[in-house]
Amino acid sequence: MKFNRLKMSYRSQNLLGQLKTRTGLTPNITGRFAMCLSLKDPSPPNPEEFDEKGSEIHPSVLFGEYEDIFMALMLKRLEKDKLDPQLYLNKMLRAHFNRGTIALFARINDISDFYSMIKQERTE
Template sequence: MEALTIQRVPFTKDADNKLRALKARTGITPNILCRIGFCMSLEVPTEPADVSDVEKGREINRFTLFGEFEPCFVALLTVWKQQQGSTRSLDELLVLHMNRGAVMVSQSRVL
């Protein structure tokens, strides 16, 4: 079974700005917002857009993002990868889903 090797998850400048604004508005920390956004992104059956050529913002430590729940989030990502037949690595998919999720959660009317 494939495992995550990435230690720090990079966010685009746009995603980082959206997380900062949402934290200011709601008081919810970026790691919690990212967890919510990550799950929202996994609900979309298409692969997230590539962010490798986009200006980078902050990086967040993987343990900070997931904490003790990392095995659950990795399992969700693994199932998504299998269901979609993605050829990308779990590390790549994690970065893509985290960035798409940050944007999605910032556009959500729930928060």
């Protein structure tokens, strides 16, 4: 099983651009944080909420050397949500990425906010 290229929503593309301006971090780095935030949310995201009018990002760019870890996290989450990985892996990857980007954007105003967010997430 493999991830396909991820087609982000137009909104997520814009938010990631703004996050880069705010923090200096590239979309692949902020995208990893976004994925983690969404995967931690107990409710499943709705893939239909997000258009596919944004940029494409290749999984090897998005996840880098951590692609296998994110695959394991996605498979575990699909199991928890009782979704067939063959049918839903890439659809739910896109949904988690987009939902997580929106959640991350609301929490990050500058690079120092990452420290506060990570500290808070570790204690929850």
